[in-house]
Amino acid sequence: MQMETFHWKKNQKLAEDYIAQTDKAKALFPYHFGNLEDWRSRVQWLDEVKTSPQVDRRRLVQVLEKYNERIGNTQAAFDHISSLADKDTLAIVGGQQAGLFGGSLLVLYKAISIVQLAREWSGKLQRPVVPIFWIAGEDHDFDEVNHTYTLSNAQQIEKIKVDHPTGRRTSVSRLPLEPEAWKEALAALDQSLMDTEFKASLFAKLEVTTEDGATLSDAFARWMAILFGEYGLVLIDSDEPSLRALESSMFEKLILQNEAYSGSLQKSQDEAQQAGYESQAEISSDGANLFIFADGQRLLLHREGELFTDKKKDHSYTKQQLQDLALTTPENLSNNVMSRPLMQEFLFPVLATVLGPGEIAYWSLTKHAFEQFGMKMPIIAPRMEFTLIEGTVQKQMNKYGFTFEDVLERFENKKQEWLDAQDTLQLNERFDAIKSEFSVNYAPLVESLAAINPGVKKLGETNLVKILEQIEFLRNKAGEAYKTQFDAALRQLERIRLTILPFAKPQERVYNGCAYMNRYGNEWLRDLIETPIPVDGLHRIYYL
Template sequence: MKVMSVRLPLANRLAHDYVLGKESAVACFGYHPYEQASYRERLNWLRGQAFPHRERLADGLYTYNQSVDNHPEALKRIEALRCPDTYVVIGGQQAGVLTGPLYTIHKAVHLIQAAQKLSAELQTEVIPVFWIAGEDHDIDEIDHLHWLIDQERGVHKERVELQKKGRKSASQLPVDEEACQRFLEAFFHAHTQTEHTPSIRALLEETLRAATSMADWFARIMARLFGKHGLVLVESSLPFVRELERPMFRKVIEQNEEISLLLGKAEERLEAAGYPKQLQVAENQANLFLYEDGERLLLERYADRFVNRRASYTKEELLRLLEADPQRFSANVVSRALMQEHLFPTLAFVGGTGEVAYWAYYRDVFAACGLQLPIVVPRMSVTLLEGALGRLLNGFDLRMEQVLTGFADWKRTWEAQQVRHPLEQKFAETREALLAVYRPLVEEVVKLDPGMERLAGKNTTFLLEQVSFLEERLIRSLHEREDVAWHRVRRIEAALLPDGGWQERKLSFFSFANKHGLTLADQLVEAPFALDGSHQIFWL
């Protein structure tokens, strides 16, 4: 098992500076994510806090994880959470079909490895918790998967044909077994059948038959992949979760104006430090959703009323509704962070670079709600490098840093250095000969009818373009047939930079598992990754 770490710039400058430990970024959070002293300090703070709902939290988690057939090892970790000196490392993701892009898998691996590492270093139980954002109602973000067709045709996007009506969340969206089965057929038809295909098909079809919603299907797949490693699952819309969140929803309603003011001040501080806006902050945002007839609608605050497109409430009416029916309430990106911190004794939160940038706004909001921002850890990023591709990189003397940060420039330079095909000179000579013959004819035409000068010029350009078109197609065909190097360059690009972006943001875990087996998930968990903000290259 070979792993290599490389330092790469992050697209989000705030997250990049945070990884590098720049004071301007670290000051937004309170803890440095890569210093052990941060974890001891945070642990000491947690030990001084009360979590009176631990038993009810463990009961709810146990029931839910049993319901999605999570592994006994995960259930064992939930039992450990009843102990006052047990803590969590937590992160989450939307409930993408077949787990969505690879980065979902990488986040689960990071949580498991971080929990193992911290348990050993701090000599206390730390369990990994994966928060399924099942209430996300942007179904278009989770109803599809990408896979690589070949190096010429690139990446294919396949959608599940879900019946989407209104602002329904993934946890409310029933599984359409026929539509999902058609999706699976498309997936397996597009992939070469291997010795691993039957077991993957069995896992996906078994979990599909048992699932009650798209979020439930996601949870069952994740349980099968990572439950044996102790990954505990929680889904945001569960009734027990909402019941336990009620005190924090009350604070968000009662302190709504203050929270908005603090978010605005955080934005000003970030801009003063030279960082662009990371989060949409509006004076009238209530940072809450409310379910109306099953639809998850955004609440906004105008004067003394909370309004969505169907109803209007006073603060007192909202508080009474919260007491009577907490299931009507749902968190947004800001309040979700508060709910998570209220629910769990959180040692560290693991998030993507965008999430890290959002959390830079929350420090004072947490304090206003009687909480403290946990250690915010950027999720590790990983590229899976198959052996044949590694050999191709060596053949071009290409480093992974070049591929992931400057491949387009390298490719242009490489193409310019290639020996031109002899036919290219012949086509150039043909164009010159064509002009030599055709230009005198055009001159005669223009003498006879000056009004045809423009048409004659267009006609000349058209003839030359047709010769160039034929040249381009022929040279491309010859390259494809004769030039192995061109094939290899396209192969590298398609596998490591599909659609021009990092592999983990586009391709699916199950495409790789189809070639390497479901044990790939276990190999990733056991890999010696450096959880230090560097990019990880994992050789397959």
């Protein structure tokens, strides 16, 4: 396996500073993933101080077993679930929305990070540490997860998507898709991918994930179980009704202490802003930071006087009414990005949570909220980052003298430099010389025409401009004709750019993993899972 590390600066300043352990960023978190003593301190706190998970572990195990049985997870995952009944078992947790066919590559990398950390710390602590992937099925932004991208053989970035089945603004996990919709999406993916020795097996597995009127969340969970089940990855949908029943008492606390809860979030936000960081999440003094399901929709609540209401004020509730809902029908309540970290801590014995850069930034806003509810924010571990580079692309980069950094920082300039170096005719210099020489000789003649007639001089000036324009026109046409000699090279250079930086974004944020599994099988994925890789916040270039 050939792999290189690269410091790809995060687009989120707080995350960049946190990973670098700057004092102002560290102050916003109770622990740091890079300090061994902080890991020991977290374990001690979980063993001696923490009163959560405040749910009955046996009930939690039952919920996890039922869900993982439904999605077809493996015995290794069930062994991990069983171990959660033991008070000595800890967990590494991370989550993501349920993307089409697994979503973008970064989802796989988050799962890899979770599995790797759980394995590492289970060995170091000599006690069970379970990898848990929390699927944010309760989120309602369908358009954010209903598509994925592949790079076709024609060097086009192709979008595969499914349409919203109802148009209702409700959780993704509550929207079953028709078999025809799944069939069309699979056909589009099939058409986008080349025929390989791995294709039939890949699509047979994908088809299984979409059976029985699957929601995007169902299909996603089944796919993740196929890819990571043998490594014991435990999966759970945040909108699973049986899980909601376990969350009942935490919802009650979030409702009864809602004003103080909002104040805790604002206090953390103020501290982050005073340290010079922009807030990654919208925190308002009247925000309830909870959703409610009403009339088939997922509605965000805020406080208005003594009531909790949605934005349009179609639905209003007293605190007592919400408390009753929390105790009797908790499935009608839902977390937002600020309350989900607290609920995760309430449910699981979290040693560390794996987050991306944006998540690191908004989790910083929950520090005082954790403390308010007698909890402590877990260790924040940055998700692993990778760019996959195929052998042909690597050869082309070497051929044209492009480094990874060249592609990120100066691709167009570097491409032009290469083209200029091929210009043995020195067309630009010769055309510049011709224009200059012509102007030098022609301009005095035009000036002398004034003695004959001002109108003739004006005509001469116009003539001069037109001749220079024609020379420039010929230069452009000659340049275009010259560049056609390098069409193959330009296509190869474009392939390099589209591989590493599609849509001017990191590859892992755009492309779906199925394209790479189709071309190379799953060995590259196994390499990334099974090879110990330090969690250090660095980006890694993996050569396929």
